Amino acid sequence: GESVGLHLPTLSVQEGDNSIINCAYSNSASDYFIWYKQESGKGPQFIIDIRSNMDKRQGQRVTVLLNKTVKHLSLQIAATQPGDSAVYFCAENILQAAGNKLTFGGGTRVLVKP
């Protein structure tokens, strides 16, 4: 069935180091993947997305890698800052004309240590 999951529930990282958040997905038909950041008391905030025909996409301080062979998605955050402390979710979607629902995983909490 459709499911998105994360390997690590909590990730502690030193300020200035790089963070890597991993996500496994099970639906090989998914063709669009998104990373969201959710701070306490707020809704999920879009970070970066990637289509299934890509292996890598870079944004500002973030890189998403997609490995379709093993159905694995990762988010790399460069030079992690205190403001990066949040819960990170990956979500998947099957692009279609009539409606697009996002399927989310359980989330990984990132704690940045000063």
Added chain:
Amino acid sequence: DAGVTQSPTHLIKTRGQQVTLRCSPKSGHDTVSWYQQALGQGPQFIFQYYEEEERQRGNFPDRFSGHQFPNYSSELNVNALLLGDSALYLCASSPLGVSYEQYFGPGTRLTVT
């Protein structure tokens, strides 16, 4: 430019009651999706509205219903509330013709006692 707005921020209801949550999409967005997020979990898709019609629905009972108005704003209604309905209810809006790009509001925290 205001983002997605939701009201109320918090709500406390009793089992068996009914509740209505409201969402105003980001300017220029015509599609609204609703999600339920239990504490410590990822959001779960409830349904999506486009052109005032429900176009896709997740695995939620008929107690959950919605509506979209001509100005694209939307309501989520939940009847016969259960304790398990306590959650953060998130609204997400999408740009014209790009319903997979979803931008979330701050959510409404519903507590059922």
